[in-house]
Amino acid sequence: MHTPLLSCADPLRPAKADPHFAAETQAARSLGAETALIDHDALLAGDARAAVRRVPRGFGAAWYRGWMIPVARYGELASALAEREAGLIVSPEAYRRAHELPGWYSVFADRTPASVWADGVPDVRSLGPGAGIVKDYVKSRKHDWDTACFVPDLADRAGLRGVVDAFRALQGEFLAGGIVVRAFERFMGPETRVWWLDGRPVYVGPHPDTPDVSVEPDLAGIAELVAKLDCRFVTTDVVRRADGAWRVVEVGDGQMSDRPPALDPEVLIGALTSERVQPSGRFPTAGGGRAGED
Ligand SMILES: Nc1ncnc2c1ncn2[C@@H]1O[C@H](COP(=O)(O)OP(=O)(O)O)[C@@H](O)[C@H]1O
Ligand SMILES: [Mg+2]
Structure with a gap:
């Protein structure tokens, strides 16, 4: 059984995925996972029931990959899905922790400005x-x-x-x-985005703002903080400070993090929807050995 995927509908063609996420829903389907679409505009307008109208009853607990959702609206989405025997793998509490700076700051305080x-x-x-x-x-x-x-x-x-x-x-x-x-801290070089699933870096690569450049980060100590945050799917944007220390600029919920073109949708969606998480990516061993040793 594959974990299903929820994404955003194209506002102009509600039966189709939003073009920004179409490659990911396509990847999910070709990997054998169920997909369904929510109406993001309706959700943000406060009509969560309308937003989930196209989600089949009994869809089960799903990952979401789509546009950002304010924390309060995410809670409404979870409730509306529950009425249809569907749901979100990431609880509203865990979502807040990863998505908003005050949620993750105390865990990362030593490694972030x-x-x-x-x-x-x-x-x-x-x-x-x-x-x-x-x-x-x-x-x-x-x-x-x-x-x-x-x-x-x-x-x-x-x-x-x-x-x-x-x-x-x-x-x-x-x-x-x-x-x-x-x-303010003086950083040097591009940011690198690390995608963590269940505490493991499933992909380490360029930040969407600098899609053509990335450097291999030293994740020593960061995996432990991600584990402490206790959110299943997060991203950390890391960068080297002028003194050489690797810093976490921000943490995000992986469900909404923008996917750089270099990250193959099949790699990301495959990791999410398959039962066994297979580490992969451009720098598969960068800190991955440490995080995956258990
Ligand atoms: N404390 C900081 N010191 C130096 N530069 C920073 C700091 N915080 C953010 N920046 C710079 O500003 C950019 C945007 O900040 P970020 O927190 O990542 O916000 P956003 O969510 O808009 O990407 C970062 O990519 C980084 O270049
Ligand atoms: Mg940023």
Whole structure:
């Protein structure tokens, strides 16, 4: 038996997968797994029952691969699926832990930039002097770096407030949770995205922002933190700091992490839907031996 896969329907052709995820649903079907589609627009509009109308009754507990879902809406999706004897393998609690910075921060605190968060402008005194980064619980406005992301000097409280205000205005209704401020660290080289399934790195490769470059990370110590987080399917974006230390820039729920073109949909979906997880990927032994020793 294969674990089924839920994905997002194409808003224009609801019986078909959204083109962004079509290769993954196709891979699932060709591997022998059941697939079904949810209406992501209906879910975000607050009509979870309508969102799952096309999920067959008795579909069972499934992985989801699709567009991001706010934590509260994810809970509504789980409830609506349960009414149809379907469900999500990743519980709403586990989803929150992996998806939102306050959920994973304490576990990764030694390996990720120091961070504070609040509904308004956070108290940044504990971050010390220097530059900072503004984001919400899930996303930054990294493409608006100078106006709504980077804070040159956290001691300049008016400057910080200006960046937070600009960030809030741009996020609008899509602001996830509250405002996070992180101490700026000097990184070098591209980020590498590590896909972890049941504590094992099933794929290590480029970050979607830099699809053509990736470096082999040193995952020593990171696998232990992923195990401690206790979420079955997560990604960690890791990068080398100027002093050489490997840092975790962010953690994400693997169900919503963007798949770089280099990650073959069959590799990802095969790992998810088959009963036995087979480590594979571009750097199959990078930390994998350590994580897979048990
Ligand atoms: N604390 C930090 N120090 C230095 N650069 C950072 C820091 N946090 C984020 N960045 C940079 O900003 C980018 C976006 O931040 P990230 O937390 O990954 O948000 P997003 O969810 O939008 O990708 C990162 O890829 C990294 O280049
Ligand atoms: Mg990122």
